[in-house]
Amino acid sequence: MGRLLSIDFGEKRTGIAVTDELQIIASGLTTVETPKLMEFLKEYISKEQVEKVIIGEPKRLNNEPSQVTPVLNAFIEQFHKQFPSMVVVRVDERFTSKMAFQTMIDSGLKKKQRKDKALIDEIAATIILQDYMNQ
Structure with a gap:
């Protein structure tokens, strides 16, 4: 059995769980600068057995695609070319960043630590993955 890998895709940074x-x-x-994401994934997947990739799909409250959706779709297309046999599952990621921030508060992180957007992205990726596993 391989690992599940979760991606909280962003235009600047991407959280990985x-x-x-x-x-x-x-x-x-970790959190990776999005332009370096494919390079990171190539290296990680070559070292670790990854069974499936779970990607958060950003949507607006009215269920319409968000402004980052075209960039995400291009990334997924590139990912499929690089890893044609890898299963990719899209899951709704609405509110995961807010949930990540609340998790930081509940964990007792100081205000300065809660401003770390990279940490928020990493926690959001973990929430996406845990939600997928709970289904």
């Missing part, structure tokens, strides 16, 4: 090999626990892995 993974499971353990038994797919029991979702954990934040």
Whole structure:
């Protein structure tokens, strides 16, 4: 059994989370500058057995695609070319950044730490992955 890898895609930064090999626990892995994302994924997937990639799909409250959707679609197309046999699942990611911020508050992080947008993206990717695993 391979890991599940979750992506909270953003135009500037992308949060990454993974499971353990038994797919029991979702954990934040890192945040990557989006222009370097494909390079990071190539390296990670070459070292670790990844079974499936879960990508957060940004939508507006009215269920319309968000402004980042065309950029995300281009990334997914590029990803499929690089990893043609990899299963990619899109999941609704509405409110995950707000949930990540609330998680930071609930965890007792100081105000300065809560301003770390990279950490918010990593936590959001973990929430996306945990939600997928709970379904």
